[in-house]
Amino acid sequence: MSDTPMIDQLETGPWPSFIKDIKRMAAKNAMCKDLLGLLEMSYKDKRTHWKHGGIVGVRGYGGGIIGRYSDSPEKFPNVSHFHTVRVNQPSAWFYNTGALRYLCDLWEKHGSGLTNLHGSTGDFVMLGTTTDQLEPIFTDLSEHGWDLGGSGSDVRTPSCCNGMARCEFACYDTMNLCYDLTNEYQDELHRPAFPYKFKFKMSGCPNDCVASIARSDCSIIGTWRDDIQQDNAAVTEYAKGGKVDIANDVVAKCPTGCMSWDGSKLSIDNKNCNRCMHCINVMPKALRPGKDKGAMILLGAKAPIVQGALLSSVIVPFIKMEPPYEEFKDLIRRIWEFWDEHGENRERIGEMIVRIGKGNFVEEIGLEPLPAMIKEPRSNPYIFYEEYFEEE
Amino acid sequence: MSDTPMIDQLETGPWPSFIKDIKRMAAKNAMCKDLLGLLEMSYKDKRTHWKHGGIVGVRGYGGGIIGRYSDSPEKFPNVSHFHTVRVNQPSAWFYNTGALRYLCDLWEKHGSGLTNLHGSTGDFVMLGTTTDQLEPIFTDLSEHGWDLGGSGSDVRTPSCCNGMARCEFACYDTMNLCYDLTNEYQDELHRPAFPYKFKFKMSGCPNDCVASIARSDCSIIGTWRDDIQQDNAAVTEYAKGGKVDIANDVVAKCPTGCMSWDGSKLSIDNKNCNRCMHCINVMPKALRPGKDKGAMILLGAKAPIVQGALLSSVIVPFIKMEPPYEEFKDLIRRIWEFWDEHGENRERIGEMIVRIGKGNFVEEIGLEPLPAMIKEPRSNPYIFYEEYFEEE
Amino acid sequence: MAAPKRKTDIGPPHYEQMLHPMVKANYGKWKYHEKVKPGVLMHVSETGDKLYTVRAASSRLVSIDKIRDFCNLADKYCDGYLRFTSRNNVEFMTDKEANVQPIIDELSKMGHPVGGTGNSISNIVHTQGWVHCHSSATDASGVVKATMDELIDYFTSMKLPAHLRIAVACCLNMCGAVHCSDIAILGIHRTPPTIDNDKLGNLCEIPSTVASCPKAAIRPKVIEGKKTVEVVEDLCMYCGNCYTVCPAMPIANPLNDGISIWVGGKVSNSRHAPMFSKLAIPYLPNNPPRWPEVTGAVKNIVETYAKDAKKYERVGEWINRIGWQKFFEKTGLEFTKYHIDDYTLASSTYNSSTHVKF
Amino acid sequence: MAAPKRKTDIGPPHYEQMLHPMVKANYGKWKYHEKVKPGVLMHVSETGDKLYTVRAASSRLVSIDKIRDFCNLADKYCDGYLRFTSRNNVEFMTDKEANVQPIIDELSKMGHPVGGTGNSISNIVHTQGWVHCHSSATDASGVVKATMDELIDYFTSMKLPAHLRIAVACCLNMCGAVHCSDIAILGIHRTPPTIDNDKLGNLCEIPSTVASCPKAAIRPKVIEGKKTVEVVEDLCMYCGNCYTVCPAMPIANPLNDGISIWVGGKVSNSRHAPMFSKLAIPYLPNNPPRWPEVTGAVKNIVETYAKDAKKYERVGEWINRIGWQKFFEKTGLEFTKYHIDDYTLASSTYNSSTHVKF
């Protein structure tokens, strides 16, 4: 009988099997063999067999490596250390096969040969190696033009949607901005000095294909200021082909009710459009974002620990987004300065904004308060009036 | 020149003038004369000239009187005391002229002759008298079949909409329930013994014409369980007369989208109707609440002090509401017992429910948790699991 | 204990004795109603009976002489019965259609306009103000009078898109409907309380005074041997709850007290669920006797709404449709940092979407 | 400090070297796209160029040998370029329509179904689980495999009303998209942490351990002269944040750890603003290797949704339309007190209206 009867059951079925992949490596890599054993033990015991990570890293860097030790080094000595190396992915996860093969060869030499393509933050995640391998891995990587991503209280590896490379909706060049910011903030990425982690995610349009509004402290989402570009011939084409039921599937689903369709002509009251993308998504050949393109900046998304999950919320409704992105970087500098000074330990920027009040925050970083920043004004009367009259 | 040039300006204009009414009384009542002076002083100084109320009352009662003293007894001696007597109004503010004339005569004898018809909670409010008049007023009132309303940490004077007396929408007899509860809870109304005030308001249908959902700790709002009663002939009448644009003003405004209209037939998918009343309001001759009538119980409304305003929220989606209302009173008893034990000083029931969790509260008072109690389930993962497995 | 003749706990008189005979006869049998014209309702019973109601404005603060005038009218046309509404209007009910116009005429003569039904602005629910309350940051009756004088056309007609309900409260205790009104006028303090250190220890219980502050801004202190408290002014947001609990902490400040304006609340469940009012204008000065800044602001909101809303859209429903951005644009009101919530539910009011109008 | 040859802070390789020639030539010039069939996209450029993309499933945890297989395929059909998506699928792009079918065929042979485009269930965003994380209350990769085996038809077709996005996270840290997914599978602890009093003082800083608890359930304590902490078990809601901060407070409990299911979240701004996922099922047992209770529950929700929703309605939009009452009715899921929020924004989740369906 197999040593791993439980996890073996995950080799069958139509979905690609991670167990098959681990087994494939186990044939030539002792770490993978022991990982199978340890995992089988978890499946039997219904609990993790990893211990709380220790701090390991490469020289001069505070982030990029996640330390990991098992609780059963006697039974599975080859995974007693099993650290993760976060390699900073190229923008939008595009690769040439040469680059990928290089990473594979490196990882074959120095680690388990297992990866996550990709980690949730975006890194090319190399899964499982020992402490002594870390320096050699890093030296090799950097010689070949690669670097580590973030971990700890630093800028985390920025990520972006494929934007202009393969999407007609992109309102700014996400991949360029991602590359530019990653390089601009190398120090902040590699040497944790913030109150807590800080994530950038960039989507080219409000479809938000990297979930930036839910998963990044700073969400940069493409949008436009002028009217939706409309190609009436293409509208007719969609309607005629019976491909799209314009009345029900487009107009009736417009959240602002700003569209109308009389059976032959589609009209959009662009002043009331909130740029939700729905109509454009359904008829991409007929409708396109406007020409005056840029991005919206939103701050503060995070997972629920500790005060409950937050989504990012609007801080700059529109900003032109072109290299060298000075205006944007200037804003980020002010935001970080404020957070540095006022953020508490392990307090994400979103939590700080809630704590000190978004109105105060906006003012402190030098922005005007705008209705676009809120869903609705306050309903409680607890206003801190800052100006008042003094007796003369 | 007049002594009161500022408030005099409020005698002109189309809306009835309270200043005119005070002046009318001032001719024969010294209190009213001084009140005008004091008020003019407030208008000039832009501030109140009333001091924090002291505790005054009638023998054996803890509530019903609001003590009030001015800060300028020297200038305006006749309003140095100026207490309010809250007289419990009859259900839904219906009067015969004899009853009203009696109250006027009494108040002419013992007070300022000024009233509020009515106070925000519902009382017949007699505005302004001195401490020595309180006992005589009470004795006279009670001899003539009247009693005081609430104040302080007690049951406050219950109030209700005109319900079955003059409204076809009433799903239960609000006026009877109001009378019944007021009498049932005389002790709780007159002798403050709760953590804080407790208000009952009763509306016969979801139009909520006494704003119970916003202004009472316990809101009792009529509703029905079966289908809306529909008179198709009357629908046609509304449509034909061009009186009602059924497509736009009724169907398109139905919040659940459960209605349809093909130009001649109106259909309601009653399983998805949420009883908002809109369609019934627009076409009362054609549509009526169902036949299986009763009420919904909601708890917790209050003004914003201290934790922010609350609206009442559903606690019992449907209950039959017929004399002697035993099931309802039994529920109230359980609610008060729990509040008595767990409520903090000056903590309204709504605030307590938020503090201890609505799920816990519902369970403690012996009700089943139901989806109707919430707008949406929790989105945070912070669940207090109460049951778990123990090692055998 | 109580003297033999002194009765207690008898409750209010039974309502049945207060009902017009036709109301009594048709109790629970009403079939439908019609809004005959502004201020006049007709209720039709299953028995075929028809009851006419004439609704008139009242200042709520009324003298007994005025009440007697109402009684005279009721005796003349309404068999001696009348009622008041939940918004403090007065209603005259008659079973004779022919009585309707005379009632209206006499009310007009008395200075009580008829209206407030259907898609109108009804009476303003309000509070005590400088007439009777120690807490007040503004007057109530005066603000109401000044406002309704401006809005009278909307009371005597039914030309608005939907019901429009206004409320006034003179302090944050909000004794009334301010937190859920289409338009709300709220008296506000804008400076921390002052402390009467000499009296505080005698007049107030220190622990409950400290506990009264939602912002934990009040701390116990001893001055020259006397127990008192201090207020951390940076934390105070002027709610006045400490003053409610402790008379030695007055918060009124004539220079700074004033009025804020709130919009978009509702109570009925018709169409949209009940909603809270939201901040429209953080501060307007107290300018008695006619508060022109306040009445002007209210009128502006009413007129913008009247022009822009669709039929059956309450103010809040209108704003939900057009969005708050457009509300501020169309009304021309200034948006400030004060509009951005920073209290306990603040995070749920942030715009956490890219939905923005340019 | 750094040895001369050791370069630092160079950042990732420039993306341009990673782009297929047709992608590079048409960068920023794309005009529109068509979803040709499940898993196949065609992007058309203003230049007339057409780019075909084939998207295939991946288990995310992949070996270097698998990556090399992908590279072989890309070399053969895609001029040596490929990419991965934000949901961890792998994409092969080609300028030759004729290559599409061969790519699909080879991927199928490799065990990588093609799909995940348009109105489908795409890959499950997930986390480390028992494969690598000390915090995990369940496995991630295994749960994903078991779930997608059941839902494969929805990956390889576009027959759902709208996109349906599933996420798995193995603990409340939610490393991924659980809080905003149409359906989310979340590993949970259900018992308070245990305390290793011997080690705590050495391993952990007491003040930051105490501060880590959102419920203030942790208090400093001295046992036999050793500094440690205690947990007020009645306050603890098992979030595990203390364990993140202090290794001497392990919270895993095989008997009680398990999975909760959440529904109705979304991220895109299309139509409705982004929404959080809400609790559907508070607890299901950990039942490896195939978690039948979990996959059954997810399938039930997917199928109920698929039958009942209108076109372009995401799960959350569907529930908004029918209401949560009907959601529980239609799915047959049990409603419990755990569904009723009792955290910081709880009051805003109560039904403060009479809107109820019977």
Ligand code: SRM
């Ligand atoms: C590897 C990864 C999950 C994965 O399987 O992909 C991961 C793994 C861990 N995360 Fe995470 N997080 C990962 C993306 C995320 C994301 C998603 C994202 O970035 O889009 C989130 C939610 C978004 C956010 O930032 O809030 C996330 C929210 C957390 C949190 C909660 C933070 C919070 O403020 O609520 C913690 C706890 C902490 O920081 O102490 C955490 C902590 C951890 C730790 C370091 C465990 C710990 O308590 O120290 C995990 C290490 C696991 C291991 O052994 O490898 N991880 N973590 C992801 C990083 C891979 C990469 O670099 O690409």
Ligand code: SRM
């Ligand atoms: C007279 C009246 C206003 C009016 O002009 O009509 C009134 C007047 C006062 N209210 Fe009120 N409240 C009155 C209805 C209300 C309402 C409305 C209602 O009942 O529908 C509310 C809002 C609903 C609610 O209960 O939350 C209301 C919420 C308050 C509060 C805030 C309570 C809270 O929990 O937030 C206070 C402060 C307190 O209780 O200490 C308060 C306190 C007061 C005090 C007693 C002032 C105080 O701080 O001690 C006022 C006495 C004024 C005076 O000198 O006459 N009053 N109060 C109303 C009672 C008349 C009557 O009996 O019919």
Ligand code: SRM
């Ligand atoms: C007389 C009164 C009840 C009472 O016992 O005193 C009353 C009586 C009626 N209400 Fe009301 N409502 C009365 C206060 C209210 C209130 C409470 C308030 O204003 O503080 C509300 C909730 C207001 C809110 O939502 O903010 C209220 C919301 C309604 C509605 C829902 C309107 C909406 O679309 O939101 C209706 C339906 C309608 O008018 O078609 C309604 C309908 C009615 C009907 C038509 C019911 C009927 O069939 O008789 C009555 C005549 C309405 C009219 O004036 O056009 N009644 N009604 C109250 C008159 C107050 C006044 O003098 O203006």
Ligand code: SRM
């Ligand atoms: C490849 C990818 C971006 C990337 O850089 O990796 C991508 C690519 C496209 N997305 Fe996306 N989206 C991608 C993740 C997302 C995400 C993020 C996520 O799932 O975590 C979202 C937000 C999900 C959410 O709301 O929870 C997302 C929400 C959309 C939407 C809005 C759908 C909606 O109605 O809510 C569209 C519009 C559409 O499909 O018509 C869209 C449209 C598109 C288009 C049609 C854009 C275009 O013109 O090329 C692309 C092909 C869509 C398709 O698969 O049918 N994309 N898209 C991601 C593929 C992930 C995958 O493997 O499944």
Ligand code: SF4
């Ligand atoms: S976010 Fe917008 S621009 Fe980016 S890939 Fe998605 S649809 Fe295209």
Ligand code: SF4
């Ligand atoms: S983008 Fe959205 S809001 Fe704008 S017109 Fe299209 S569907 Fe309507």
Ligand code: SF4
């Ligand atoms: S609440 Fe309903 S029953 Fe009562 S008066 Fe208003 S409409 Fe009639």
Ligand code: SF4
């Ligand atoms: S009562 Fe409201 S929800 Fe029900 S059918 Fe009428 S309009 Fe629709």
Ligand code: SF4
């Ligand atoms: S709102 Fe404030 S000032 Fe006005 S009556 Fe009520 S407690 Fe007094």
Ligand code: SF4
């Ligand atoms: S006014 Fe309110 S916030 Fe200020 S000290 Fe008093 S109770 Fe505290």
Ligand code: SF4
């Ligand atoms: S969700 Fe929790 S258990 Fe899973 S990887 Fe993240 S921190 Fe570890």
Ligand code: SF4
């Ligand atoms: S698990 Fe969470 S709630 Fe429980 S003690 Fe630890 S930090 Fe506090």
